[in-house]
Structure formats: C-alpha cells, structure tokens
Amino acid sequence: MSDKSNENNEKRLIYKEIETIVGTGMVLQNELISNHNSIKIGGPADYFITPDSQGSLKSILKYLKLKEIPFYIMGNGSNVFAHDYGFKGAIIQIYKHMGDIMVEGKVVTAGAGVLLSKLASKIAEAKLTGFEFAAGIPGTLGGAVFMNAGAYDGEMKDVLVEVEVIDYNGKISTIKGSDLELGYRTSILQTEHLIALTVKMLFNQGDEILIRNKMKELNQRRQDKQPLDLPSAGSAFKRPLGYYAGKLIMDAGLSGYRVGGACVSQKHCGFIVNDQNATSEDLIKLIEHIKHTVYHKFNVILEPEIRMIS
Template sequence: METNQLIDELVDANVGKVVEQEPLSKHTTWKIGGPADIFVEPNGVDALEKTMKIITSYDITWRAIGRGSNLLVDDQGIEGVVIKLGQNISHLERDESVIRVGGGLSFIKLATIISKDGLSGLEFAGGIPGTVGGAVFMNAGAHGSDMSQILEKARVLFPDGRLEWVNNENMDFSYRTSRLQKEKGICVEAILQLQEGDKETVVHEMKAHKNYRRETQPWNYPCAGSVFRNPLPAHAGELIEKAGLKGYRYGGAQISEQHANFIVNVDEAKAADVLAIIEHVKKTIRDQYNIEMHTEVEIVKR
C-alpha cells in the first residue's frame, strides 16, 4: 500500500517518468540487471528536489544512477526507488573558462563540446564513458589527470535528501575515490574551472585519447569499462593478462581478448556470470602474486 501511495504522490507531483518494475538492463552499459521496484527519471533539478522530498517522507531505500556505465546490478534487481539522472539534468552553461554542467550529461559529450570551444582541462575525458556526475563520484581520470584537478565544487544529493554545494577541498579526492562513495552522495551539478587553450591542440589531444581507447578497449560488446582498480604500482589489466586469464569465460560473460581489465557481455550474460569471473580473477591474482584486487565497478545487490 505504501508503495502505491508513493507512486501516486510522485505522479501527482509531475516529477517526470515514474515506472514500476523497470528492468535495469535497459539502463546499464553492461545490459545486465533485474528490475527496480520504482524507477523515476526527474525532468530537471527542481523535479529531483521535489522527488527527494517525497521519497524521504517514506521509509524506503533509494539510489541514483547515471548512464550505468560503472554499475553491476544484481539479477534480482534493486529494492526501493532508483532515480536516473539523465538527459533532463544535462544542462551546460559557460562563463569564460568556468562551466556549470548537469550531472546527467555524457562525460564524452561534454569533453567534445568544450574542446571545440578551445577550453583545456578535459582532454583526458576523451573516451571515458558515463556521466559528469559519475565522473565526480569516481574521480574519473586518465593520462595523468582526473576530476579532482578541474572541479571547483559539486552540488550533491545526500542520502537524507539534502542538496548542498561541496567544495573541491571537502570532496576527499584520491585515486578513483571521492567523499561521495563513503557517504553515497550523488553529484547533481558540477562547476569546473578550465583554462583557455589552443583549439586545434585541445581537439587533437582529445581525439587522440578517444582513438587510443577505441583501439585498445572492447567497446564492440556491452561492458562497464575497467572492472578492477589498478593495485598501484601494478596495473590490473597486465596482472590479469600475465595470469593467463584473457578470454576466460563463464556463462555469457568473458574477460576481453582485447583488454584483460574488461569483462564483456558476449551472450546475454547475467550478473552472476560477471560476479563469478570477478571472484575467479581475485583468487587467481591472490594465489599467483599475493595481491588483493578491488573492483572499480560498483556492485549493487538487492
């Protein structure tokens, strides 16, 4: 009854798309995942605030997702409410070299637009999948740079429903980590400080990064990017390849023949297939190299 009341209240508030039992395989780049009890895609930041006020008045769990590019959702789905920050929260405003951008905007799309304006600082994002919000959450990076170097502040939605601006120095950034992971905060908007650059140089560098990823990573199959964090100074892909695991398959999932830190969905894989491979990799690397492997992708179980 309470679920029905919540759905009715969200629909009456006209917050956006509200659906029951939405398959999350439609909203993850792995094309894997069972249903969300309730799925909401707010039609803007104001609608998101309204959504959160309604949800937090009920005793129900919730989580937010972007493009689902760094997410493994259990075959049983997700309990409670899933909020998608999508195209409706993908605004982009520029004031000289400072940009304000919605958390739902594609990170690659942002980098492409900004490079054409001759702004420097986002070249590393060429080819990184996911949304701006996800990039802040994970402190996404490549080629010697990451979000911590360009983020001025982020507007964060906390689990208790608060929506607050958090400055860079309070984000606790480190390698592929931010405060948001510890507190399960969601980046709704970000303000980035970039630099004026030479348009031709910026575009060339970003395209080079994008092409490098296209040549070295298996985006011809559904996947979620790098599965494991690099156990620095070692690199996850090299360790997995040296252990002889390239091409290892379980069910419909397989360690990519192209890049060993990618697990690809080759034949209607289930989350259980991917999890089995993850555990096999962890055990193999522990046994062979005495190194503990930790996932970069977030694993969500019901």
C-alpha cells in the first residue's frame, strides 16, 4: 500500500474514533474551513468537530492530546481565516449546541457557543440593558470573551462577572471578570490558552422597547457604514492608539486596492472583503501591502485583528 493510502486509512480510523467520542454527525472529515468562516477563506481541516457538551469537549481534548493531534478552537469564524492548504489537525467549534441561556434577575449565564445576536435578543426580552453594543457583532459569546469584543462604546469587559474555562489538559476553573486581563481586543484566554465554556454577566434593568430601539439604531449604523453584503472578517486591523485604521488606509490611497480576489472595501477601508474568490495568499499579501504602505506614509504600525488558524 502507498504512503498516501496508509495516511488516508489512519485518518479514517481517527475520524471513526472521534465520532465514537463526540457522536454521529458531530465530526466532519476534510471539511473546508471556508464553509464555516465569514471571510470564506480556508482549505480543509482533517477533522471539524462540534462538541455538544462540556463532557464531550473534555473527552475530545484528552483524545487529541493522547494522539498528539494539533487543534484550533473556533466560534462562529467571524474573525479568522486559514491557509488554502487547510489545517492538519482538528478544528473544535464551540457553537450553538453549547449555547444555553439562563436569566436570573439581572444576572445572565450563557454557554460560550451562543451567537451574540440571539443572546442580545434574549437579554432585551428579559428587560435588561447593557448588551445592546454586541447585538450586531457576528460572533459567539466565547469568541467575544476571547477577543474582548466591543463596539459603539461598549465592550465585553463592561458586563463580565466570571467565565468558566477549560484548559488544554481538560482542567475546568472559573475566572473572575477582574482577573480576565481584558484589554483592547485581548484577554487572558489568549495568553493562557483557555477555552470559554460558560459566561456569567451582569446587566441593569431597562425598558425593552428602548433596548430594542437602541439595537436597531446600532445595526442600522453598521448597515450604513460597513460592507455587510460581502464576505469579510470585520475590521482587518486593530485601532492604533490615536488613529483609526480605516482612515489611515483611506488616506494612504488604498481604498479599493486589490490583490487577486481580496480588496480594501470602498465603503469602509478598515474592512478587507473577499469579493472575487480570494486565496489565503491574496489576503496575506494585501495585509502586508497595507501595513507597509501605512507605515511608510504615516509611521504607524498596523496590527492585524483578523487571526490566522495555524
């Protein structure tokens, strides 16, 4: 038998073992990452796993460690891309199956896999205010904690009480909001390689109609300013201190600048859109060109916000 077919047999065996652990339908083999991220860039992952419980996640982490299979945690894929050659290992998607929501007075506890839009609606229904900022961010709660996502003067930091996490060895612990080291698009989950499981948040009592109106208004502002009709990962770069990345990119004359299928949005220069089947190379080259041009024109270093699965 050839090396290739030996490798395929081995991968098939691992796939079957993963399926035994997480259940039928919860793992896909050679699944394109581009089917699961908002910018639609990324080749096949050997295994694409969507655990439906903490127990299942814990077991799969143990198995992958035992087999020395690399893995990457993903939420809704709204801030990530992968190479066209894909990911040799497992993508573990913490998603809707791990997204229960519980409201107790002004405290809301939710699974990391819930989408922010759904959670924001539930919080509004409970007549609680403080989460309107997140309603239009297209990620999961776990991704939002990991990134300390924010918009329109609000950020996750403002509402977090504590987060239950699991480390790569399967140890579960709870971290208080004040110990999460939340900064601009950063948290302790990034530095300590922790996976968010459940998130406890605190809000204030409010008026449902006012809350929903605020969410509508903020979503309208997004519609007006952002290229939401095209695949993207949101803002491609972090905001440099004292500047706006989008304005720097526009002032550098890069509006509409293209590498292959990846293009600087003319509607919002902070966004890179995949409007013509971009490859990962197109995206990487465009990011480098933008960084280089902005640095030479304005002496400002742009740091990508979009993350590469590797």
